[in-house]
Amino acid sequence: MASLFLRQPFKAAYLLGFFTVLVFIRLPYWLVYYSWRSNRPRKSWTLHRTINVQILRKVTRLPFQLGITDKRDLSLEVPQKKLESLNARFVWIPELEKRDLVGMVAEYAARAAVKSIAIPAYWILKEGTKWSPAYEKAQEDEKVILYFHGGGFLTGTAYPSHPTASLSKGLLKYSTSLSRVLSVDYRLSSGPPFGSENPFPSAVIDAVAAYRYLVCEAGFLPQNITVAGDSAGGNLALASVRYIVESRLPHLPPPGGLIASSPWTDMSYSHLETNSSHFLNSGSDIFDLPPNTHPLAVGENAINAYIGEMDRGETKYNRYLSPASKFVILPDVDGDNKLFSGFPRSYIIGGGAEHLFDDIVVLAEKMKDDGVDTTTDFPPDAVHDYPIFDWHEPERTESFIKCAAWLDERWATVAIAEQARG
Numbered sequence: 137m138a139s140l141f142l143r144q145p146f147k148a149a150y151l152l153g154f155f156t157v158l159v160f161i162r163l164p165y166w167l168v169y170y171s172w173r174s175n176r177p178r179k180s181w182t183l184h185r186t187i188n189v190q191i192l193r194k195v196t197r198l199p200f201q202l203g204i205t206d207k208r209d210l211s212l213e214v215p216q217k218k219l220e221s222l223n224a225r226f227v228w229i230p231e232l233e234k235r236d237l238v239g240m241v242a243e244y245a246a247r248a249a250v251k252s253i254a255i256p257a258y259w260i261l262k263e264g265t266k267w268s269p270a271y272e273k274a275q276e277d278e279k280v281i282l283y284f285h286g287g288g289f290l291t292g293t294a295y296p297s298h299p300t301a302s303l304s305k306g307l308l309k310y311s312t313s314l315s316r317v318l319s320v321d322y323r324l325s326s327g328p329p330f331g332s333e334n335p336f337p338s339a340v341i342d343a344v345a346a347y348r349y350l351v352c353e354a355g356f357l358p359q360n361i362t363v364a365g366d367s368a369g370g371n372l373a374l375a376s377v378r379y380i381v382e383s384r385l386p387h388l389p390p391p392g393g394l395i396a397s398s399p400w401t402d403m404s405y406s407h408l409e410t411n412s413s414h415f416l417n418s419g420s421d422i423f424d425l426p427p428n429t430h431p432l433a434v435g436e437n438a439i440n441a442y443i444g445e446m447d448r449g450e451t452k453y454n455r456y457l458s459p460a461s462k463f464v465i466l467p468d469v470d471g472d473n474k475l476f477s478g479f480p481r482s483y484i485i486g487g488g489a490e491h492l493f494d495d496i497v498v499l500a501e502k503m504k505d506d507g508v509d510t511t512t513d514f515p516p517d518a519v520h521d522y523p524i525f526d527w528h529e530p531e532r533t534e535s536f537i538k539c540a541a542w543l544d545e546r547w548a549t550v551a552i553a554e555q556a557r558g
């Protein structure tokens with residue numbers, strides 16, 4: 137049934153009906169119903185925020201339940217003319233060499249018949265900075281962010297006008313040490329009933345290829361690179377840093393930092409007690425489900441697509457998929473079997489109103505327990521991935537300022553005071 141919507145003219149007809157109902161029926165109803173504060177999912181929310189969340193709850197069904205996505209064709213180069221007004225630059229990331237693909241990830245790649253390929257990426261420049269040929273290489277001591285967008289590994293793009301570019305742009309705006317971000321169009325997965333493509337570890341391989349590009353070709357110092365991502369991109373940031381830390385390739389030392397914003401950290405949902413955020417926040421997050429559906433069903437298509445032919449049980453144990461799972465199997469590196477040994481200083485963002493919140497808290501606690509210098513930012517009434525939504529103020533700008541201060545290794549209070557002074 138669902139796969140019918142993927143074919144024209146059914147897809148166009150469905151979308152037309154979907155948006156007509158949204159605008160002419162749902163929206164007027166919400167405007168009336170939510171004008172009473174007591175009807176809003178969080179009492180602190182404005183009507184504006186409440187309506188935006190309700191709209192997203194319908195829109196996020198398109199990729200996750202109906203397979204309708206906004207993926208781009210990753211074999212096409214984007215002409216520079218189209219990127220000029222976005223102050224961005226297209227770049228090809230070359231494929232990894234065989235010697236760069238080792239250990240557990242190489243084994244999974246062989247099993248899933250996944251190979252490294254060249255993939256597109258975009259340099260997003262700070263406002264006021266112009267691209268120059270000198271930027272083919274790192275400037276002296278230059279700091280940079282390597283960014284992975286969200287979208288459940290099913291949808292989204294690194295294209296600089298996409299909503300997920302907001303976090304990069306926010307950090308560029310408020311950081312004093314950063315002048316550009318490399319945002320990577322890693323391969324997205326698809327799974328039944330929408331055809332199978334690019335399972336794990338395709339995205340991890342692409343992420344590592346981009347890191348190798350920054351270090352070995354553009355000449356950035358690993359300590360000057362911060363690997364970052366939102367949602368599924370946060371999962372990918374954690375997995376690619378894990379690969380770099382665990383594989384100990386002499387030419388690829390670990391990065392200097394990690395930022396994960398609303399990361400997806402447990403594909404087995406092992407913390408699914410009825411008192412958990414998965415249940416308690418199901419009405420206050422950007423994902424909606426038909427009545428009486430288990431909260432787990434939100435990620436169902438995304439998980440099946442990402443794991444491909446792997447056994448579903450793997451999501452419980454595999455540290456590349458589910459680092460926050462209760463049942464994760466620890467690495468054994470020189471007898472030191474801490475989950476986050478060797479990880480760089482890390483910054484974890486999560487919204488207290490999102491259904492993944494408890495998993496994100498578990499992740500941050502595990503990282504701290506393992507001795508990682510971990511900073512957290514958990515605004516209590518924020519939804520999943522709130523820094524990418526321009527209507528999610530003031531939390532969004534406050535988070536940009538605090539995270540940029542962390543990136544610059546300054547105190548957030550100093551940064552906020554500077555901001556207030558203009």
Ligand SMILES: *[C@@H]1O[C@H](CO)[C@@H](O)[C@H](O)[C@H]1NC(C)=O
Binds near residue numbers: 278
């Ligand atoms: C880049 O890394 C080097 C070596 O760790 C460090 O001395 C320098 O301050 C870093 N650059 C920035 C802008 O932080």
Ligand SMILES: *[C@@H]1O[C@H](CO)[C@@H](O)[C@H](O)[C@H]1NC(C)=O
Binds near residue numbers: 409411412413494
């Ligand atoms: C949920 O309840 C269990 C025991 O019933 C408890 O161990 C756990 O900490 C609770 N979780 C939260 C998020 O309150």
